[in-house]
Amino acid sequence: MVEVEVWSDVACPWCYLGKRRLEKAIDAFDGEVSVTWKSFQLDPSIPHGEHTPHLEALAKKFNAPEDQIRQMDQRLVDLGVEEGLEYNFDDYIQANTRDAHRVLHFAQERGLGGPMKDRLLKAQFTEGAIVDDAEVLAGLAAEVGLDADEVRAMLATDQYDDEVQADIDEAASLGASGVPFFVFDRVFAVSGAQPLEVFSTALSRAQERAAAAVLEA
Numbered sequence: 001m002v003e004v005e006v007w008s009d010v011a012c013p014w015c016y017l018g019k020r021r022l023e024k025a026i027d028a029f030d031g032e033v034s035v036t037w038k039s040f041q042l043d044p045s046i047p048h049g050e051h052t053p054h055l056e057a058l059a060k061k062f063n064a065p066e067d068q069i070r071q072m073d074q075r076l077v078d079l080g081v082e083e084g085l086e087y088n089f090d091d092y093i094q095a096n097t098r099d100a101h102r103v104l105h106f107a108q109e110r111g112l113g114g115p116m117k118d119r120l121l122k123a124q125f126t127e128g129a130i131v132d133d134a135e136v137l138a139g140l141a142a143e144v145g146l147d148a149d150e151v152r153a154m155l156a157t158d159q160y161d162d163e164v165q166a167d168i169d170e171a172a173s174l175g176a177s178g179v180p181f182f183v184f185d186r187v188f189a190v191s192g193a194q195p196l197e198v199f200s201t202a203l204s205r206a207q208e209r210a211a212a213a214v215l216e217a
Contacts, residue, residue, distance in 0.1 A: 002031060002206045007038040007171045007181040008117075010097045010131055013076050013087060016121040018180035018193035020083045025199035031207050037113045039101035039167035040179045046096040048132055054092035091128030100131045101167075102160040103141055103151060115144040185210065 006022070008015035026033045046052075058069045073089040080087045100120050107116035119140050123129035129136050134155045142148040154160070171181060174189070182190040182199070184206040190198055 002029075002033045002203055002210070003036070003185055004033060004203075005036045005038055005183045005186075007040045007167065007176055007183075008179045009040045009042045010100045010120045010124050011042050011094065012040075012179050013089075013125055014193045015180040016085060016087075016125055017076070017079055017083060018182070019117065019121065020085055021193060021196045022182065022199050024083075024196050025203055028200065029203045029207075031203070033203065035114060037104055037108060037117045038171065039104065039164040040171055040176070040181070041097055041101070041168060042179070043094075044096070044098065044168075046094065048096045048098070050095070051130055051132075052094045054089050054094055057094040086126045088126055088128060092125060093128055093130055095130055095132040097131055098161070098164060099134070099137060099155055101164045102155065103137050105160040105163050106151060106154055107141065107144065107146055110146065112144050112146060116141065116146070119144050 004022070004026075006019070008019065022035075026035070054073075055066045055069050058064070058072075059066050062069070070089075073087070077087045077089070104113060104116050104120065107113050120131065123136070123140055124131055129140070131137065134152060137155065138148040138151040141151040171179075174181070174183065176189075176191070178191070180191075180193060182202070184190070184202045187209060188202050188205055190202050
């Protein structure tokens with residue numbers, strides 16, 4: 001079993017791309033793989049309830065004209081098409097992602113981390129969902145098989161907030177300054193939405209190392 005830990009943020013378009021490429025590598029891999037989704041926030045300073053259109057937010061962040069931001073976005077749109085992903089940046093609204101990560105922890109404990117992560121990313125980048133809205137999050141969770149009322153009740157507390165922060169602190173201790181960040185068996189790390197071949201190689205190397213360790217034991 002190769003264990004893969006993935007640090008990413010719902011607000012990171014490259015994380016959506018990296019997730020899809022990793023999954024394609026896993027599908028083609030001759031072996032078992034366990035994936036754990038870890039929390040990371042690109043901008044934890046965004047106030048809860050503050051919502052800013054993507055173009056406006058990035059233009060301000062990078063002090064760049066919106067036309068330049070659109071050119072940057074188009075690269076992701078094109079790469080997304082190659083991977084079967086749809087990016088609608090005109091609909092993308094920036095929001096604080098802390099609650100989305102808490103929902104992900106909730107889902108992961110119930111064996112639905114992968115589907116929940118994918119649903120959150122699609123909601124953010126394809127559908128323009130507001131991912132700090134409790135009703136939106138409860139609805140998305142229900143779509144992957146979770147109980148919406150349980151999610152609402154959880155979001156009304158600070159449950160899983162410590163787990164989210166622990167993930168963020170752990171990323172820093174591992175030297176991850178950005179996401180997506182993939183760790184294979186706590187031995188190999190891949191940073192960024194690398195080509196599928198890079199993930200395939202990392203999976204194979206992790207598998208070979210584990211097999212060698214068994215022979216040496």
